[in-house]
Amino acid sequence: MIVESMLCHCTDTGVSKLGTKPHIGHGYTAVLCDAAHRWNQLKNPESQHLFSIGTDEHGSKIFQASQAAKCTPKQFCDQVSSKFSNLFAKLDLSHTHFIRTTDVAHSDAVQCFWSKLQENGHIYKSSYSGWYSITDECFVTEQDVEKKILNGKEVIVLKSNSTPVEWIEEENYMFRLSEFRKKVGEWIETADVVHPIKYKSLALDSLTMEDDLSISRARSRLSWGIPVPNDPSQTIYVWLDALVNYLTVSGYPNHQPVWPPTCQVIGKDITKFHLYYWPAFLLGADMPLPKKVFIHGHWLVDNVKMSKSLGNVVNPNEAIDNFTSEGLRYFLLKQGNPSSDCSFSWSSCLETINSDMVNNVGNLLNRSTVAKINKNGKYPKCEELEKKVKEDTEKLREMLEECREKCHYHYNEMLYYKVIELLMLTMKEANRVFQLSQPWKETDPIRLESLLFVTYESIRIVSILLQPVTPKMSAFCLDRLGVPQKERELKKAEIGSFGGGTLGKDNGVFIERIQK
Template identity: 40%
Template sequence: MITSIRPILPASRSPSTSPPSRKPYYITTPIFYVNADPHIGHLYSDVIADVFARWHGYMHSGYSPSSSSLPEDDAVRPLLSTGTDEHGLKIQRVAESAGEDPRLLCDRISGRFKELADAANIDYTGFIRTTDSDHKIAVEHLWRTLRDKDLIYKGSHEGWYAVSDEAFYPESAVHKVSNPTGEEMQSIETGARVEWSQEENYKFRLSAFRQPLLDWLRADARSVQPAKKHAEVLAEVEAGLSDLSISRPRSRLSWGIPVPDDPDHTIYVWVDALTNYLTVTGYPLSPKAWPADVHVVGKDILRFHAIYWPALLLAAGLPPPKTVLAHAHWTMGKAKMSKSRGNVANPFEAIQLFGLDTLRFFLMRVGGSFGSDADYNPSVLVEYHRKHLQGQLGNLLSRICAPKIHARLEGFPQDATTNCLIRPSREQLDPLMDADALALCQNLEAALQELPSKADMGMHAFEPAKTLEAIFTTIAMANELTARLEPWSPQTPVPVVVECLTLVTECLRISGLLLRPFMPGKMVELLDTLKVPPEQRVRRKDLIVTDGEGRLVSHVVQRGKGEGKAKPLFPRIEVEV
């Protein structure tokens, strides 16, 4: 009999002061169900995880995907796992209705999800399928661990079961709904059709883990994000937990992993699926990456990840994840995307139409506040591209690379080691600039020196939209300075031209490094155009480089006469929407 269970809780965390450890930063996407082709919501989950993995790799682990070698001995590549969930009654029924072998169905659709991850430039370290043999070993080991601790028992179970959600719902969580075909019972939370099910199966003693879950949730407000979701999960656990059905009779569900030592039962698909996060770490042999730093999930599957999964882990003697990040959904025309409405956005087509990095930027800028749904509107996407990427970032790069400007720099002093122009001193500039121009320069320089920490704070708070907003606010300041100083004008003194180019180039260089997790392809192009050496794109300490007086050091490399205009970084999108 269970008497007391003590939670294994993670240590407290700091956003950037902790030295890198040998444990890799470990982030996961949900594994995607293979009953249909991927949609824009799946791409959204992929991009969220990829952005955070790349950000942590660059800002905290000394790792860059574009670097051919690790810069430091203690640099560790982040672990990003994605993949497909391939068992369960829903897959079984879809395969039966199509007259297709379940394995062939899974192979085909799982391949589409992997194609999407590759097309989206997701830097994943593993793509797991729950039909993999090593995953079966992990699931069976977890089951036996819980069984040997007397945390699994056989009993009768009845309730409302949603095939599409692969979940049982209590009477309080369903209601009767009228539709054109008659009346049916549906889940209040998801709108899925439910059917009454009564059977004998195995149960997990979830009720015994109410207090350990409360301890985990209360120990760290970041255990579930956003804060509103943390409050919802906490309230649900405080209200009490019932034991969880974790198997189905094999006569009803044959497409799944059999219960160890009982071939008449199949392991519940969610126990199977959730264990994938352990499988990719090498469990049960040596899960060195555990616990997960972040599980990225949709808000509709939060209960499984923030209640059931931590309880299963605690029961097995493993620490729960550090953070379960529940993102909202994408709508179209303010309505929930669904095939029946014909408003599901195809991610492959979107990448082709708008360009990958523009799409990634849009998903994180508009959908990067995870607490509320975002509307997928192609016309808004094109406007964001025109205004922010083309008009602000791309235009600024084209301006400061103009041959007309660089022709005026011939003969200006250069650093013999770096070949970069030597920034004019304050004493040189004061008589050449009025007070307003000097103030613009000082304000931009101060903003640039604060930007990396400000951006990192936004990412630590799981607010990528605010991080992007901070970066583009600084880019707007650089555009304002350029318009004010007019470095292309023959009337602008050359030292002022160099000062303008120094600050604007620094803005582009620093912004380009910070934007790489969001737009990795385009930011490589930007840094190449600025002639930033590859070895200066790897370490966080390369972000801000100052002289003895605390002033930013110039990274302006004079462009040669034969180079001509810089290629547009973000060409106009020629698509009618």
């Protein structure tokens, strides 16, 4: 049995510069993974599929945030995690697992993984000192920090984002990261693991650290986390804790896990943790490495970086209220080019949904199925097209014949914007043919039947291929065309593969035109 495992990096519940609420970037990562999972299900319906998403809930910044909120760390995490869980439900995610790193099963997995690394001789105890970033939950080098005056006081901050760092000197457990640096580099170079390929250099650049890695903190400094096995005076490093979530959802350590993952999806800012620390940990535990790590860029707003001080942080719940969850999914996947930073615009989102979902798809479905044109309410089964319709629809039929193969390639590469571009061009051609043919004036029943057949085939094939992107809209269109559930498989996305029948119930329009 083929097992497709789509693992999304857990969303950090800690306080960042953007606050504790989900923002549009979280929404994008979620639907990006969801589209991949739905594609795997469409492509291999008989296989087992795993799609995990969730929240990281340990670490210094979360502990500090809970104190500021005057509640316990667990209460704080419960509140914030529920916001993400509710968003994912609104976005109609098809995840099989929602993991929280405060789950008991995860704690057991982390401690078991630690013990395996220790058993293999990759953990030792040593005095350690260095600059620690609470924001990024990691130690940084002297080259990464600088002095700055903030609020009239000289402080040491990260050069990259001007957030404070603290000097830590204590006895920690260390992981022999240096022993795996060369092996991880060879894996990145030769295994075709980093996608899109643009980020391969970023992954290799993350290997600059030549020292071993501190993987614990004194519990007197950090009590909010998983204790080191057999040493309750130490807390396991939050990134080692968080990364093991992938193993937890796969079944580790209770039985042979579903491993390695088919794909892990991350934002470009956490490349170092997933393409240096994580493979090194796995090698240390004698476990296979992920087959693919898919990296995407960040989201801007009107081409400006999101910032609370600028007041331009986009709340995806607000966007859903304005554009519907299906509309937001569609826009994010159309606008999102993983190889670069992308920009969210309220006006662009509105225009895209109205142009594509309302006009291009919805209007053609409604216009072609009305009783005035299709009096008997049938999806025709046309063995041979009428001569003029055959001539007029030649380009459209060529596009339809090429759709499945081209979409198959783009879906496998997780280039959803290219899938959408291809399918919308096909729908535009279908609309052009329909408008020029003027079926509402057609008196020849054979010609009308041929035209309706090609029109319905266009909507049917495009709807089948759009299922991973817009599952609800696709289902709405296929229901209206009377296409049974068993006829919505990928192999049916070709002309003439459906035997026709009676149109489904007219439920109006899927999405109303959105006003400014």
